[in-house]
Amino acid sequence: MRPTRLLVASAALALAVAGAARAQTPAAQVTHGIHAYQNLDYDSAAVLLRAALAAQGATALADSDRVHALVYLAATELYRDHRDTAAVLFGRLLRIDPRYHIDQLVFPPEVSGLFQQVRVITRAVAVVVPADTELGTGHDQLPIRLYAATFHPVDVAVVRQGGARLRAIYQGNVGDSLLVTWDGRATDGSPPDTGRYLLQVDSRASDGHVVRSVAIPLAITRVRRDTLPLPAPPAASLFRPEHRPGSNGVRGAVAGAAGVVAVLALPSLIAGKFRASTDRLLVAAGFGAAGVLGFRAQRGPQPILENIAANRTLRLGWQRQVDSVHAQNVARRQEVRLRIRAGAIQVLGAP
């Protein structure tokens, strides 16, 4: 009769606790479960903590609370002589948070010892990337930090939504932590199109098969830089007058006439005893024509050469600025910048 009574009493207690637990929020269940654990009421603690962990939907525990509940539930199960269950719970905890370290001031050595044993065989990584990153065409890199529960090989890659690999980033071992980077380019060096991608990290077993995969959604957008405005042309006030009013033209005519006289007179002035060459008359005619042209030209507006040169320098300087800005704008239009927004980490396959 006694065992029967004892069984009935335990069942009644469990039902009573379970009933009370159902009436609480998951967070309160965790708090009461931990309190029960601390009072060595392991059965009640197990019921309350399992109830909290079982909550789904809007009332489900956040990962930090889930980890908190799991470590106490694992310790509870260990003290209930359910060592295998405790090990499974620690494994589940480490898959949620591979960086988790058990507090040895709170949990006795047998609990932390089991946790460390499980940690050594749990191949899981946590992945951290910046929530919002913009990569240029230079040496910009997206930092990807991996935190591993234990030393093991991983594959890091960016994959398309359909699963096709865009770029393999890293294949190798990870110890406690590892920083890898991605330059925002596909395997062929081209920037990816705007779209949704996954940063996938596969943890591998010693035989090479994938034991766990996590992924971070990456929303990638091609960003075009704004073009620069063209510089305004120089103000009209900066330009110098390029012409002055014409003269009476006498100076040009005199210059031509003086040339004619010189050409005709030079032979007798320099070599008077010799007969002058008639070929020089061609040059005299050239001077005469120059005089006529000069007379006519000087009556019209006269170009001010230094002002024309100064204005040309001013225009060229402005044109050089325009060309420079134009070249920068061409480069800006051709430059592809990527904006990468990272989502929350997801566990693919086995949790």
Next chain:
Amino acid sequence: MNGRVLGLLLAGLLRAAPLAAQLPQFLGSVDLGLARQHFASSYPGGAESLTGALMYGQVGIALRPLAVDVSYAQGRLASSSASAAARSVAEASILVSGRVTPWLLLKAGPHLRAYSAPGSTERWVTWEAHAHADEEVIAGVLAASLEGWVAVIANANVDPGGSGARGAEAGVTMRIPGSALWARLAYAVDQASLKSGARTEALQSVLVSVGVGGR
């Protein structure tokens, strides 16, 4: 007389330095031309006359505030009658120039000329001082120039040696507006004399040249 000319020329070139610093830096130039020449000489008891054509080239190098013009010409002179022997003529000069005023350029340097006939070569080496004035007839398009020179030192390899030389040149230069290309038409005449009136020579040239660069 010659020493005075040399002194004036040196003073002018020294004055050219500060003035050139205020002017736009002029570039070097290259020009090529063709000259038709009339050579005439007289000596006691005779005279000769030859005509011919020369190819002419000049390179100007800007070394602010001065500039250096290096020229070379070569051709052949022949007589229409049999009274004078045909001969080759070659000449070269190196003239250093500096602008003293916006319209006046002074030049100085050696000038070599050689007449080569079968069996003899007559060589002249003169150190010349030039004054070159120019005036723009149409701004940036057409310019007229007049240049005169005297030989400060005149040496000839024929007896009784060189006595002196002088010359002048007048020309018009037409430039394509906004371009570095130009063309020039010029007339030059010079006379050289041997000592004691032993011989006097005159060379007249009509030169047509095209060039590029500052001038």
